Amino acid sequence: ILQAMSQDYDCIVIGAGVHGSFTAYNLAKKNKKTILLEQFVLPHSRGSSHGQTRVIRKAYDRDYYTQMMEECYQLWSQLEKEANVKLYRRTGLLVMGPERGLAYPAIKSTLERNKLPIVTLQREEFSQHIPNVNLSQGHGALVDMTAGVLYADRTLRTVQVRFQKLGGVIQDGLKVIDITLTGPWANTLLSHTGLQLPLQVLKINVCYWKEKVPGFYNVQNRFPCFIQLESEEAKHDIYGLPSNEYPGLMKICYHSGPETDPDERDRQTDRGDIDILQRYITSCFPGLVPIPAIVESCMYTVTPDSHFVLDHHPTHPNIVIGAGFSGHGFKFGPIVGKLLCELSQGEVPSYDLSPFRIRRFQALSKSAL
Numbered sequence: 016i017l018q019a020m021s022q023d024y025d026c027i028v029i030g031a032g033v034h035g036s037f038t039a040y041n042l043a044k045k046n047k048k049t050i051l052l053e054q055f056v057l058p059h060s061r062g063s064s065h066g067q068t069r070v071i072r073k074a075y076d077r078d079y080y081t082q083m084m085e086e087c088y089q090l091w092s093q094l095e096k097e098a099n100v101k102l103y104r105r106t107g108l109l110v111m112g113p114e115r116g117l118a119y120p121a122i123k124s125t126l127e128r129n130k131l132p133i134v135t136l137q138r139e140e141f142s143q144h145i146p147n148v149n150l151s152q153g154h155g156a157l158v159d160m161t162a163g164v165l166y167a168d169r170t171l172r173t174v175q176v177r178f179q180k181l182g183g184v185i186q187d188g189l190k191v192i193d194i195t196l197t198g199p200w201a202n203t204l205l206s207h208t209g210l211q212l213p214l215q216v217l218k219i220n221v222c223y224w225k226e227k228v229p230g231f232y233n234v235q236n237r238f239p240c241f242i243q244l245e246s247e248e249a250k251h252d253i254y255g256l257p258s259n260e261y262p263g264l265m266k267i268c269y270h271s272g273p274e275t276d277p278d279e280r281d282r283q284t285d286r287g288d289i290d291i292l293q294r295y296i297t298s299c300f301p302g303l304v305p306i307p308a309i310v311e312s313c314m315y316t317v318t319p320d321s322h323f324v325l326d327h328h329p330t331h332p333n334i335v336i337g338a339g340f341s342g343h344g345f346k347f348g349p350i351v352g353k354l355l356c357e358l359s360q361g362e363v364p365s366y367d368l369s370p371f372r373i374r375r376f377q378a379l380s381k382s383a384l
């Protein structure tokens with residue numbers, strides 16, 4: 016089928032998650048005849064891009080992510096205008112973490128170096144600005160002022176409709192079984208092209224927690240998104256979004272989870288991550304009931320260094336790979352779409368892609384690198 020399609024289309028994009036959808040949209044904007052293939056009937060909730068909300072932020076510990084986000088915010092705003100739809104809500108992002116650790120000082124200095132608007136909160140004034148949250152001993156706190164919430168499901172709908180309006184074709188319910196590219200299934204499919212990337216698929220329990228007093232942590236009361244950086248109590252970050260999509264429920268998740276086969280996600284029932292969240296909520300969010308009211312499922316596809324893969328296939332340069340978004344890729348959708356489109360067209364990419372090259376895994380990959 017793909018062979019027949021390749022005669023009719025300039026570009027075939029596999030996977031209609033956030034990154035495949037933005038890539039297809041960018042290709043169609045360049046007048047490339049493009050088809051977007053998706054194994055499941057759309058919309059679906061079996062990959063990594065579903066759900067109502069995601070965090071958008073410039074608070075990173077690396078300049079290159081922060082700098083890519085500068086342009087990315089503009090691209091989000093352009094799409095909102097073009098489609099006349101609201102995709103982003105500014106809430107700010109509270110970043111908390113050990114002051115003597117690695118991550119918190121690194122994020123703070125990246126934000127300062129890039130002259131981004133932040134507010135550093137002193138311990139004495141913390142509860143005046145952020146009521147109903149306890150700042151752990153030895154932790155610092157700052158607010159990334161331009162951060163906020165992205166409406167995820169609405170984004171996918173919007174990008175896919177824009178793509179179709181530009182003449183793009185979406186074929187859902189069609190699984191490519193010969194070569195493949197994106198999302199948790201990346202490795203199974205890439206193996207058909209002789210490439211095995213060191214990707215790990217994790218199941219994430221997406222937990223919603225009930226406010227003891229409705230409104231405590233509500234978006235309308237200007238409660239921000241937050242990241243609690245890794246500490247002795249929790250080996251991975253914990254992050255949350257103000258109550259919004261489900262009235263009276265705040266979304267708080269652990270930035271890791273048990274390994275899973277993407278086709279067997281619902282058989283993975285490990286809840287160790289929820290235990291960690293319960294302890295954290297009991298100690299730091301006293302206004303929430305420390306038992307999740309709703310648990311949904313999602314997946315991360317993680318690389319060993321948590322950085323993305325944005326590259327040509329090492330032996331088939333006409334195949335461009337976007338994968339391994341490691342649980343923080345959604346906000347980059349517009350810029351990843353632009354970059355993958357540039358790579359596919361043989362253009363010089365707008366950013367230095369060396370942190371995202373496949374060859375960084377040389378020692379780890381069993382393949383034709």
Ligand SMILES: Cc1cc2nc3c(=O)[nH]c(=O)nc-3n(C[C@H](O)[C@H](O)[C@H](O)COP(=O)(O)OP(=O)(O)OC[C@H]3O[C@@H](n4cnc5c(N)ncnc54)[C@H](O)[C@@H]3O)c2cc1C
Pocket residue numbers: 029030031032033034035052053054055061062063064065068069070071189190191192195196197198199200201204219221268313314315337338339340341342343344345346347
């Ligand atoms: C719980 C959770 C919270 C997150 N929070 C944030 C956040 O706050 N901020 C942020 O920036 N990021 C966040 N992320 C990460 C972000 O959502 C992901 O990085 C992003 O959605 C990955 O998109 P993708 O297009 O690569 O993968 P996917 O969404 O999985 O899309 C890949 C698609 O390809 C399809 N596919 C795969 N193989 C084939 C095939 N052979 N044939 C046809 N189709 C195929 C799949 O069905 C799927 O639809 C979060 C992720 C999760 C799970």
Ligand SMILES: O=C(O)[C@@H]1CCCC=N1
Pocket residue numbers: 070071072242252254270342343344
């Ligand atoms: O990408 C994000 O901003 C969120 C929050 C931090 C951990 C992962 N996803």
